[in-house]
Each structure stands twice: as C-alpha cells, then as structure tokens.
Amino acid sequence: MKINWGTGIVIAFGLFMTFILYFVFEVQSNSKYDNDLVVEEYYKHDSHFQDEMARIQNAHDLQRKPSIKYTENGVKIDFPATMQNEKIKGNVLLYRPSNKKFDFNTQIVLNNSTLLIPKNKLVKGRWDVNMEWQYDGKKYLSKEVVYVN
Known part of the structure; x- marks a missing residue:
C-alpha cells in the first residue's frame, strides 16, 4: 500500500495528538507533579x-x-x-x-x-x-x- 502526502499528514497529526493527550494525562494523574496554587484562598x-x-x-x-x-x-x-x-x-x-x-x-x-x-x-x-x-x-x-x- 502506498501512502500519499495527505495520509502522512493525518498520521503525523494523530501521533502528535496522542502524545499531547498522554502528556496531559501523565501530569494530571502523577503525584510527582505538584499542581497546587501558591495561595490557597x-x-x-x-x-x-x-x-x-x-x-x-x-x-x-x-x-x-x-x-x-x-x-x-x-x-x-x-x-x-x-x-x-x-x-x-x-x-x-x-x-x-x-x-x-x-x-x-x-x-x-x-x-x-x-x-x-x-x-x-x-x-x-x-x-x-x-x-x-x-x-x-x-x-x-x-x-x-x-x-x-
């Protein structure tokens, strides 16, 4: 199967979105990354x-x-x-x-x-x-x- 440039862009875009979603999930769920506010109130x-x-x-x-x-x-x-x-x-x-x-x-x-x-x-x-x-x-x-x- 031959991949044209349009299919390559869609695959690259999909991989990039997957990477970003993985990174966001990792930062939000891992306790190693502190997301506290500087001031509580x-x-x-x-x-x-x-x-x-x-x-x-x-x-x-x-x-x-x-x-x-x-x-x-x-x-x-x-x-x-x-x-x-x-x-x-x-x-x-x-x-x-x-x-x-x-x-x-x-x-x-x-x-x-x-x-x-x-x-x-x-x-x-x-x-x-x-x-x-x-x-x-x-x-x-x-x-x-x-x-x-």
Whole structure:
C-alpha cells in the first residue's frame, strides 16, 4: 500500500495528538507533579491587595528600615536601634516557593533589636521572607528573598 502526502499528514497529526493527550494525562494523574496554587484562598487574598500595598508603602517610607539577610547562623532580621523592642509586634512567614511543606510562621520576639531564625530550620535554596509587623499601632509589611546555602 502506498501512502500519499495527505495520509502522512493525518498520521503525523494523530501521533502528535496522542502524545499531547498522554502528556496531559501523565501530569494530571502523577503525584510527582505538584499542581497546587501558591495561595490557597486566591480571591480572598486578592481582595486585600490594596491594604497590603499600603503596608508595604509604610515600610518603604521609614527612615531606617529593618534588614533581612542570611548569615552563617540563619536568617537574621535587624530592627533599627531607635525602635523600642516591646512596641514591635508581628510575625515572619518563611515561604518556600518550591515546596509548601517547608513553610512556617515565627512570632517576632526580639533580643537587642534582632530576630534570628536558626539555620537548622531552613532547607537549602530560595526562601521568600514576608514580615508583617506593627510599631506604635502602624502596620508594615516587608518582603525579601533570601538564599540559604
């Protein structure tokens, strides 16, 4: 039997569709591929976006901002010495973009204007640090990306 160019195109198209359908089925059914959303309640989170932007702007407008950096001991958050430790309240969310199982929250408890999150709590790689805090009743939000070695 002789195959002409029209039959060849139909066969190639059919094979391509089969490959795509196999790939879609494999990604949807295999637990190795994680299809979770970044935020569980996306629309609820999105409705508070303007409030979040106001808190980020408050943090940006500070003369002396808290610094978030990685040291050999862990993630170190330094608040300005001009701020009184007992007036600072809030929490720090360490978010792991690659795997939500490693995400955790820590309350802000300061020693000498410093909060240290120990290295043994952190897995190597990228961490998004979101610090929601308030000082003298004004709310702030600081975001930083930290890479743990």
